[in-house]
Every structure is written in C-alpha cells, then in structure tokens.
Amino acid sequence: MHIRRSPEEIAANRARYEEHQRKGLDFAPKALPGFSPLPAPAIDAASIIHREVIPGGWYDAMKVKAGETLRISLDHGFSSLALIAWSAADPSERLNLPDTVKMQWTTGLSKGRVIFSDMGRVMFSITEDSSGAHDCLVGGSSAASNARYGDPMLRDTRDNFVKLALKIGLNRRDIPAMLTLFAPVRVDAEGRFFWNPTLLNGADYIDLRAEMDMTVGFSNCPHPLDPNPAYAPNPVTITRFNAGPVAADDLCRTATAEAVRGFENNALASL
Template identity: 75%
Template sequence: MHIRRSAEEIAANRARYEEHQKKGLNFAPKALPGKSALPAPDLDDKTIVHREVIPGGWYWSTRVKALETLRVHLTHGFSTVSLIAWNAADPVERLNLPDTVKMQWTTGLGKGRVIFSDMGKVMFSITEDSSGAHDCLMGGSTAASNARKYAGSNSAATRNSRDNFVLMATKAGLSKRDIPASLALFAPVPVDAEGRFQWKPELLNQGDYVDLRAEMDMIVGFSNCPHPLDPNASYAPNPVTITRLAASEPAADDLCRTATAEAVRGFENNAFAAL
C-alpha cells in the first residue's frame, strides 16, 4: 500500500537524517582527499598478475586474493563498467551497496572510501580514483531497459549487464538469486535535491581510472555495457582494461582503513572473521 506523506513529514524526516549524518561524519578522524591525478601512473610490469581487455558489451570475471588490486582503466575511450563481487570462501556473502551508502552516509564513492559486504565487512578499498563519478543506486542495464533505449535493435547486438551477470553467476556455480545490486563505475549520475537522477558527463575525464584493493579473497565480475541513463542513442561501449596487481601490505596509517569510523569497524569485522 502506498503511503502519501505530507510535505511537513518529509521535511522532518530529511532534517532528522541530516542531523544523524552530521553526527556520523563528525567521527571521521581524517579528511578524504580529492581525485587522483591524471594520467594514471605507469604500472611496474613485475606487479602485474593479469591484464584483460573487456570488449564493449561483454563481461569478465576473476578470482582475486586479499590485498591484490584491480585497476579499471578507460584506455579506449568512455564506457560504464558494472561490478559485482562475492566472498570466494562463502559466496553467500556478497557486495552490498545499500549498506555501503548507509554506513558511510554518502552515495559518493571515491578515493578513501570502502565498499562493504552484506555482513558488515569491507570487500574493497578505493585506493585511487580519478573520477568519483560512480553510481551505486540505479544498477546496470537489463534486456527491458535496452529494448526501450535501442528500439528496433537486435538484442544480441545490445547485450545488457543483467544477462551478463546471470551468465557469470552460472559459470561460478551460483544462481540469479545470488546476484547482488551492481556498482556502475564511471557513471556520472548524481542525485539532485529532489531525489532525481541526472546524467552529468562533465564529471568524467579522458583516461579515467579507479584502483580497487581487495580486502578478502573474492570472485569479482565486470560487465561493460552502457548505463541505462547514458543519453547516447547508439550502442557503442568502448573496450575497458582491467589489470590485476600483486598483493602489497597496506601501511599502518592506510587512508581507507583509518579515514572513517565506519571503515575502522568494517576492518575490525574482517579481522574477527579471519580468526
């Protein structure tokens, strides 16, 4: 049943949320940095475990070990890349974007933030990020959204992230029910004061990249399909380069592990689970 709320009730709820948000953010012991500099720094060949170029419309999944880093790099022009992940030891634990947003009091993910699982543990640390334009609310494309957007096109030529993730999950021995909500990297979709999604291409840069450090052993999947709000009428995602980098031990004062109280608690959960 739909409940219609008065303007006064909506305003009171927003004020209460903003007060809780202010209190939560006041516990942050460190200020978060700005965006990472461009161009992306060169990688030492000795640290590269694997490099994969995902063609437009396709997907790729890989297993990563704790403290390895995945660099997602727009080396061939703009594309939105959707990401999902499971705990490799127990895939019941998976990426959880609602908790990621709630526990950090923001939908803005960027350098210094972390990404949580549905068990309160940290799955990824965002150690570098030149963009900051990532969508953790809308999710990826579906056959239905593509049919509306690319009317008259052959569905085989306009692959979508939902179907890609189903194929990916099946190959991993999982089912549709195991697929979490996906994070759309390089999707400039801020939310305005009225709660409406907007596509803001000026938030993107040529050659954008993001480095995601794994904080547990994981199965990670990527789908290189256009975001549902991407206004381009042509289905033309560019190839995206994913580089898996060897594990390295974070410093004691690592930004992602110490920047916010929520992250500190998340890493405590990781450490407890490892006992």
C-alpha cells in the same frame, strides 16, 4: 514468530550498541583527498599478475586475493563498467551497496572510501580514483532499457550477470546490487536521477584494493541513463597487481569509524 530475549541479552545488546555509538560520536572522520591525477601512474611491471580487456557488451569474472589491486581504466575511450563481488570462502557473503552507502553516509564512492559486504566486512578499498563518477543507485542495463537501441540482440548487464552467475555455480538470486563505474549519475533538487558528463575526464581509472579473497564479476554495457543514442561501449582494461604492504595509517582503513569496525570484522573472520 516473536523471540523473547532475556534481560541479560537485552542489556548486552544495548551496551554493544552504545559502545558503537560512542565510538562513532568520538571519531573525527579524516578529510578525504581530491581525485587521483591523470594520466594514471604506471604500474611496476614486476607487480602485475594479469591484464585483460573486456570488449564492449561482454562480461567476465576473475578470482582476486586479499592484498591485490584491480586497476580499471578507460584506455580505449568511454564506457561504464558494472561490478559485483562474492567472498571466495562463502559466496553467500556478497557486495552490499545499501550498507556501503548507509555506513559511510554518502553515495559518493571515491578515493578513501571502502565497499562493504553484507556481513559488515570490507571487500574493497578505493585507493585511487580520478573522477568519483560512479553509480550505486540506479543499477545496470536490461533488455527493457536496451529497447531504445532498436536491436533485441544487444547484450545487457542483467542478462550478462545471470550468465556469469550460472557459469560459476550460482544463480540469479545470488546477484547483488551492482556498482557501475564511470557512470556519472547524480540526483537533482527534485530527487530525480540525471547524467552529469562534466564529472568524467577522458582516460579515467580507479584502483580497488581487495581486502578479502573474492570472485569479482564485470559487465561492460551502456548504463541505462547514458544519453548516447548509439550502443557503443568501448573496451575496458582491468589490470590485477600486487598492492604491496599497507601502512598503519592507511586512509581507507582509518578514515571513518565505520571503516575501522569493518576492518576489525575482517580481522575477526580470519582468526
């Protein structure tokens, strides 16, 4: 159905677009830092809210409040961990990787970048990251990708997330595209995906600061491009802790014009 818009509405939409364009052109993006140092710095015990370990092949969901940080760390050896998220206030608002990539002009999500929802709000800030080896293009494993292991009973991320969604009152249509942490997927000159293990550093970690109240889901299964011929995901540690006050010049909140607008949207939603 074609919707006719008034000249006034068209003019207002154009003015809003031109203002966003002007802000983007006038804004000089801040240079991002290098990767976070290893080993991971200790977390103050008084700030820790909860810690758990997700075994290889398993999944879990947790509630996270704005201002808390999730440290996801490979304390037990290598594994790739898939992540999805929904707003706690309205689960129809969910993690949106296409917008995250498009609005920041990069698939390289690392320290200083943010992760957007499909409502243009910021869900996570990446405040620390030791590798930058995260995949937002390929997606998680399935029964078909697990067929190479020769055992139909092995768990996969697609089925894990369907089960997780059902347990929290959602269904498979509510599952967004997933971000896979510690999955060093890159694109070669021919446009083909490949696995680049040189990006990994062993006991890697990433800190994700929550910018809204959320339900976050995890699946600890091998990535479809992982070249290991064995199904051998190691346990992954997730530590939830209070992040403390955020500085006015916080890198994630000020690095790009798109991030600034995303946090403005967060503020408007809280009014």
